[in-house]
Amino acid sequence: MSVFEHREFDGHEQVVFCHDPASGLKAIIAIHNTNIGPALGGCRMWPYASEEAAVTDALRLSRGMTYKSALAGLSYGGGKSVIIGDPRRDKSDALFRAMGRYVDSLGGRYTVAEDVGISVPDVEIMAKETAHVAGVAAGGVGDPSPATAYGVYKGIQAAAKHRLGVDTLRGLRVAVQGVGHVGYYLCRHLAAEGAELVVADIAQDSLDRVVREFDAHVVAPEAIAAAAVDIYAPCALGATINDASLPQLKAKIVAGSANNQLAEARHGEALRKRGILYAPDYVINAGGVIVISHEGPAYDESKAFAHVAQIHDTLLEIFRRADAHKVATSEAADRLAEERFRKSPVRERRTAAA
Numbered sequence: 306m307s308v309f310e311h312r313e314f315d316g317h318e319q320v321v322f323c324h325d326p327a328s329g330l331k332a333i334i335a336i337h338n339t340n341i342g343p344a345l346g347g348c349r350m351w352p353y354a355s356e357e358a359a360v361t362d363a364l365r366l367s368r369g370m371t372y373k374s375a376l377a378g379l380s381y382g383g384g385k386s387v388i389i390g391d392p393r394r395d396k397s398d399a400l401f402r403a404m405g406r407y408v409d410s411l412g413g414r415y416t417v418a419e420d421v422g423i424s425v426p427d428v429e430i431m432a433k434e435t436a437h438v439a440g441v442a443a444g445g446v447g448d449p450s451p452a453t454a455y456g457v458y459k460g461i462q463a464a465a466k467h468r469l470g471v472d473t474l475r476g477l478r479v480a481v482q483g484v485g486h487v488g489y490y491l492c493r494h495l496a497a498e499g500a501e502l503v504v505a506d507i508a509q510d511s512l513d514r515v516v517r518e519f520d521a522h523v524v525a526p527e528a529i530a531a532a533a534v535d536i537y538a539p540c541a542l543g544a545t546i547n548d549a550s551l552p553q554l555k556a557k558i559v560a561g562s563a564n565n566q567l568a569e570a571r572h573g574e575a576l577r578k579r580g581i582l583y584a585p586d587y588v589i590n591a592g593g594v595i596v597i598s599h600e601g602p603a604y605d606e607s608k609a610f611a612h613v614a615q616i617h618d619t620l621l622e623i624f625r626r627a628d629a630h631k632v633a634t635s636e637a638a639d640r641l642a643e644e645r646f647r648k649s650p651v652r653e654r655r656t657a658a659a
């Protein structure tokens with residue numbers, strides 16, 4: 306397997322293979338780009354079918370963080386790590402301490418946080434070996450979902466303004482797919498502004514809560530994408546915008562928290578051709594990582610949430626650029642991110658000093 310020639314390599318600055326025989330740790334830390342600042346990104350633990358699958362995931366996720374951080378206005382670059390293992394079976398103190406030592410060996414070029422398969426207590430074990438951790442309970446911000454939901458809410462407001470020409474969500478119908486952590490808090494914001502909610506979930510208790518608290522109307526999980534609504538907010542799974550769902554969509558806006566909403570990149574253009582405004586997922590769902598970036602002894606919640614609210618204006622800029630260049634909003638977002646991280650003040654200062 307070649308790493309430099311890997312299809313997801315995309316000019317990564319550094320890829321570290323970590324092996325600790327004593328604890329059984331096998332991990333990969335990928336640092337895509339640090340022009341704007343040191344890399345920040347979660348650690349995923351997954352029983353990858355092959356080493357190649359683990360490398361592919363690390364490279365793809367790490368690159369994604371560069372784009373996400375650049376558009377969220379963070380002083381961070383993009384990185385991510387993966388531990389090869391089964392999170393239900395292979396976790397141990399020794400494993401996470403070894404991971405913490407590897408993170409520490411990078412001297413702050415990479416800051417680790419939780420991701421799929423890794424929870425706050427796991428990161429707290431890593432924190433015994435390194436200060437380069439984020440999203441821990443002690444001195445941290447805790448559950449990022451309320452911040453993510455707030456960012457999605459501000460993003461929906463921006464999309465409604467741009468596509469529907471309205472300054473309020475009052476009376477608009479919003480389909481929320483998945484009313485778990487983020488979906489629930491999103492429903493609360495939408496209901497408070499007078500939007501009508503149509504919801505779907507596979508967990509009955511989650512549905513009961515939003516029906517009781519926000520008078521939401523429930524539809525079957527397979528019917529939510531085709532619901533007769535103004536806005537469709539995927540907040541459960543990825544790849545909900547695909548060849549099968551696209552022709553059924555009645556919404557004029559797709560804006561939700563789920564990662565990787567487009568099954569393939571071409572679906573961004575397919576949405577544009579159908580006149581559906583898409584709020585690119587990694588822009589609208591950045592609220593969690595934004596508040597995590599504010600963590601520390603001087604954490605100021607109102608300042609962090611004001612930063613999250615900037616997602617509104619970032620999306621308006623992306624929508625305007627997409628219109629001006631007649632490209633998909635997903636493409637316009639990528640180009641704007643690249644402008645920011647490829648031409649960073651840090652890199653310019655370094656060059657000027659040389």
Ligand code: NAD
Binds near residue numbers: 486487488540562564
């Ligand atoms: P969650 O697990 O709390 O909620 C997901 C909900 O979707 C659950 O209630 C689940 O029952 C439901 N669901 C699962 N399959 C479904 C289906 N087929 N149809 C309808 N509902 C279904 O997760 P979350 O933290 O709320 O995250 C939701 C999405 O947002 C995920 O894609 C996640 O990656 C993304 N995201 C979350 C955050 C965050 O801060 N939590 C940040 C960025 C992105």
